[in-house]
Amino acid sequence: MPLKGVLQSLLILSLYISSSLTTTTTSNATANLSQQFKEAPEFYNSPNCPSITSNYDTEKVDDEDDDDNNKDVIIVCSEEAVHVAITLDATYLRGSLAAILSVLHHSSCPQNIFFHFITSSSSASNNASLRATVSASFPYLKFQIYPFADSTVAGLISTSIRSALDCPLNYARSYLANILPLCVRRVVYLDSDVVLVDDIAKLAATPLGGSAVLAAPEYCEANFTAYFTTAFWSNPSLSLTFANRKACYFNTGVMVIDLDRWRAGDYTTKIEEWMELQKRMRIYELGSLPPFLLVFAGNIVPVDHRWNQHGLGGDNFRGLCRNLHPGPVSLLHWSGKGKPWARLDASRPCPLDALWAPYDLLKPPFSFDS
Ligand SMILES: *[C@@H]1O[C@H](CO)[C@@H](O)[C@H](O)[C@H]1NC(C)=O
Ligand SMILES: *[C@@H]1O[C@H](CO)[C@@H](O)[C@H](O)[C@H]1NC(C)=O
Ligand SMILES: *[C@@H]1O[C@H](CO)[C@@H](O)[C@H](O)[C@H]1NC(C)=O
Ligand SMILES: *[C@@H]1O[C@H](CO)[C@@H](O)[C@H](O)[C@H]1NC(C)=O
Numbered sequence: 606m607p608l609k610g611v612l613q614s615l616l617i618l619s620l621y622i623s624s625s626l627t628t629t630t631t632s633n634a635t636a637n638l639s640q641q642f643k644e645a646p647e648f649y650n651s652p653n654c655p656s657i658t659s660n661y662d663t664e665k666v667d668d669e670d671d672d673d674n675n676k677d678v679i680i681v682c683s684e685e686a687v688h689v690a691i692t693l694d695a696t697y698l699r700g701s702l703a704a705i706l707s708v709l710h711h712s713s714c715p716q717n718i719f720f721h722f723i724t725s726s727s728s729a730s731n732n733a734s735l736r737a738t739v740s741a742s743f744p745y746l747k748f749q750i751y752p753f754a755d756s757t758v759a760g761l762i763s764t765s766i767r768s769a770l771d772c773p774l775n776y777a778r779s780y781l782a783n784i785l786p787l788c789v790r791r792v793v794y795l796d797s798d799v800v801l802v803d804d805i806a807k808l809a810a811t812p813l814g815g816s817a818v819l820a821a822p823e824y825c826e827a828n829f830t831a832y833f834t835t836a837f838w839s840n841p842s843l844s845l846t847f848a849n850r851k852a853c854y855f856n857t858g859v860m861v862i863d864l865d866r867w868r869a870g871d872y873t874t875k876i877e878e879w880m881e882l883q884k885r886m887r888i889y890e891l892g893s894l895p896p897f898l899l900v901f902a903g904n905i906v907p908v909d910h911r912w913n914q915h916g917l918g919g920d921n922f923r924g925l926c927r928n929l930h931p932g933p934v935s936l937l938h939w940s941g942k943g944k945p946w947a948r949l950d951a952s953r954p955c956p957l958d959a960l961w962a963p964y965d966l967l968k969p970p971f972s973f974d975s
């Protein structure tokens with residue numbers, strides 16, 4: 606019996622097995638993400654953009670093997686790159702892809718943007734299928750996917766907010782400083798229901814001064830009292846929380862975060878402490894927003910309102926169409942219950958949903974092009 610032949614057929618068999626496994630994974634990925642998305646065009650830097658890989662390219666041209674890996678490390682750690690964090694899950698995938706496209710489309714240095722995608726590690730459409738979907742729509746995108754364990758927050762989410770349990774990913778924004786690599790020092794966090802119509806680099810460059818951790822548009826005319834319960838305001842020590850600050854509502858769907866300062870101040874723990882308290886006594890009604898207000902309201906750098914034209918989802922009234930707030934627009938945010946993709950699919954769009962539609966990458970059903 607020629608041993609060589611046996612080895613050869615074993616090798617062929619194992620090759621066969623590994624290739625059939627690959628095929629299976631791919632077909633499950635396609636099956637699970639029932640939606641099919643188009644490929645976005647490639648976007649190029651304008652000539653005056655800093656080149657975030659040039660140093661490396663000139664120094665180590667001979668070392669072909671490690672080229673890609675090292676480039677990724679340099680880009681993921683680059684101070685010149687604009688770092689953007691977005692959550693990715695099957696339900697909001699269409700929104701996230703539209704947000705990415707809008708960011709690239711309006712950027713003058715799109716090749717210098719690095720995306721950090723946070724996914725639920727328990728999500729049915731897993732890691733690999735989301736990666737495949739993002740790569741198929743954006744073959745040139747610089748990105749990294751980070752699984753976020755639902756268990757991180759499961760024990761912290763108050764049982765009084767049942768619906769929030771459906772989406773632990775909502776809380777991922779409180780953990781960015783832990784999730785992203787230490788070398789990433791500043792990030793722009795974006796919700797999945799936004800569309801940018803301006804260069805994200807301008808937002809990312811918001812000066813944070815000597816000590817601010819966060820920058821976001823503030824809404825001092827909103828009734829701040831309403832975000833917390835009577836139990837909170839009537840408790841003498843709790844109500845002192847905001848005593849020495851001019852606390853205003855801000856929306857956590859668009860934030861510039863100094864991750865170094867966040868880590869130094871361990872703000873994740875501070876947010877978790879409020880969530881622990883919420884479990885014991887109900888101090889607020891909403892899910893992930895109030896802990897942010899408790900920790901940061903009054904201490905953030907205000908960003909021009911143009912960077913979060915929020916409420917376009919119609920708040921809590923499904924079917925209610927909202928108008929833009931007066932003033933210029935750099936970012937549209939469909940916060941609230943109504944999402945533009947759902948209203949477009951139902952053929953009952955709000956007028957402003959027409960501004961989201963151009964960024965929709967969903968392939969129409971029964972389209973057979975690839
Ligand atoms: C892929 O799907 C098939 C049929 O739906 C299933 O039998 C198989 O276990 C799945 N494989 C994985 C890796 O999920
Ligand atoms: C596909 O979806 C099914 C049901 O939603 C799930 O059980 C399965 O684990 C998923 N498979 C992959 C590869 O994500
Ligand atoms: C996600 O994918 C990455 C790279 O493909 C892998 O290293 C990581 O273990 C995966 N995580 C999960 C939870 O599947
Ligand atoms: C603000 O909200 C609180 C609690 O919902 C309410 O009692 C109060 O009347 C509101 N104030 C204004 C000025 O609307």
